[in-house]
Amino acid sequence: MLNLKAIERKGGYNFAFLDENTKREIRRKTLKAVAIPGYQVPFASPELPIARGWGTGGLQVTMSIIGPDDTLKVIDQGCDGGVNAVNIRKLLVKTTGVGTTFDTAAASIIQTRHRIPEEPMSGRQILVLQVPIPEPLRFVEASMAKTREMHSEMDYSRMWVFLYENIVKWGEITIGARYPSLVNKRYLIDPSPIPRWDVPKLHMAETLYLFGAGREKRIYAVPPHTSVEPLEFEDIRFRVEDFSGKACVRCGSDHTYMNEIYGGPGGGKLYVCSDSSRCDKLRAQRGEAKTHAGK
Amino acid sequence: MPASNAFVLRVTNLAKRYGQGCPSCYALTGPAFATNICPCCGSIVACHDIGFDLEEGEILGIVGESGSGKSTLVRCLYFDEEVTGGEAFLAAYGKGGVNLFAESSQRKRFIRNHLMGMVYQNPLLGIKPHFTAGGNVAEKLLTADVYNYADIRARAASLLTRTEIPRARMDDFPARFSGGMQQRVQIAKALANNPPLLFLDEITTGLDLSVQARVLDLVKEIQRELGIAMLVVSHDLGVIRMLADRTAVLKNGRMVEIGLTDQILEDPQHQYTQLLVHSML
Known part of the structure; x- marks a missing residue:
């Protein structure tokens, strides 16, 4: 440590x-x-x-x-x-x-x-x-002069077409991290590569x-x-990553964003909390609970 | 023309000049001088003193030779170019009392996306070849605030069917389409938001004859069924005769004559119009 x-x-x-x-x-x-x-x-x-x-x-x-x-x-x-x-x-x-x-x-x-x-x-x-x-418009427009103009006129149609074609091709929006989101109903931002979660x-x-x-x-x-x-269609909504049925091998938590690693018995998949501080905290709390119960 | 008629688009004193300009630009150019280049400062007067009313469901033809200012006129009206002077009013915007040219670029974008459609001579100006055909129609719908995927899909499919693009090619890229098909995708896109006003700039130029006929049929049908007012630019008098109710004749950036198409073609008044009509094969 x-x-x-x-x-x-x-x-x-x-x-x-x-x-x-x-x-x-x-x-x-x-x-x-x-x-x-x-x-x-x-x-x-x-x-x-x-x-x-x-x-x-x-x-x-x-x-x-x-x-x-x-x-x-x-x-x-x-x-x-x-x-x-x-x-x-x-x-x-x-x-x-x-x-x-x-x-x-x-x-x-x-x-x-x-x-x-x-x-x-x-x-x-x-x-x-x-x-x-x-x-956020880097996906659809390479010129920074043009993207500035698009922001000033709130012209995000090309981002929308990008999402539309994503659905046509893959059946859903495939952007994992950096999901384009509209702030205060005005400016589109790249929320940095945070997961959808x-x-x-x-x-x-x-x-x-x-x-x-x-x-x-x-x-x-x-x-x-x-x-x-987050940009979403009226009938195809934004959704976060699905970890249902999976739990962290360290703290047992099943409602956090988890990393998938190979290392289980027989080379199987394991899931571990991505937020290490919360994971540690939960383990410590559980340890405390054990000692209390033991008294 | 009676002023009481309901107009869809009213244009007054539209002027477009390329170059620095000088006080005598407008006085020394035009059909009387057979040039649109100012002899003093070399500026090009592409359009000057253009004015007309476009009425509900009407097709107004704009004819003239190359460089007469036809395309510049529609490009100005579609805000592709900034005008030098003049006013334009749209009945569907601000009750027809707001000069469109004085609006902010954000408002202009709104007008363009919600109230206008444009079909360029070169399909690749109006559509994006690396978006699918459906995506191109979707773009126009998305700019007009339709955010329901199923609705967009259905509307794109019906418009593309309407313009004779096979349903199976909806998710193909227009880069792989023939010129005529690209043009029809462009028309489908222009119609997507049900605009009250459509600009058609030399839409059949460069297409082979059978495709030309199909595109013209399509335009005529759309006008009959949807009652959209259209401004049709062409140097081809055959196209104008077939489509336009009224026709304006442009020469050296000035409007030399405007009237019923039949009258213009059968009994041309201005010397240039006479020349134009008599040159028709």
């Missing part, structure tokens, strides 16, 4: 690595993004000690909003121990000295890649998502969601209590 306390703040860098002017620019762009839900705001995205495309968008958003009293949680595909999460956490702690946690409920800022935690979050928390491709969590949430794309230099946001509707 990682020893969170072993990481200490190193001197020689400004608080949270970025200089104050850069942080201020990112905060200003973030405010604009919150004011226009779902609109992609361009920002400077300067160089960082990690390469673009490895979470630099989310990292910069976190760096610009973090304060000494914050408690940080960083996850990669639902796991606190993923290599991307570990490196980002180390960089942030070394340059800020903030406390970190694996516990979703205890964190004030959660930076994440590809997942939204299973545990419900509150209005005191901010979720920062790392985004590889902020443009997580998309409904964005809708009318308590929590502020900030999306940072470092390579593409865009910030966008879903503020609390904002509608986020």
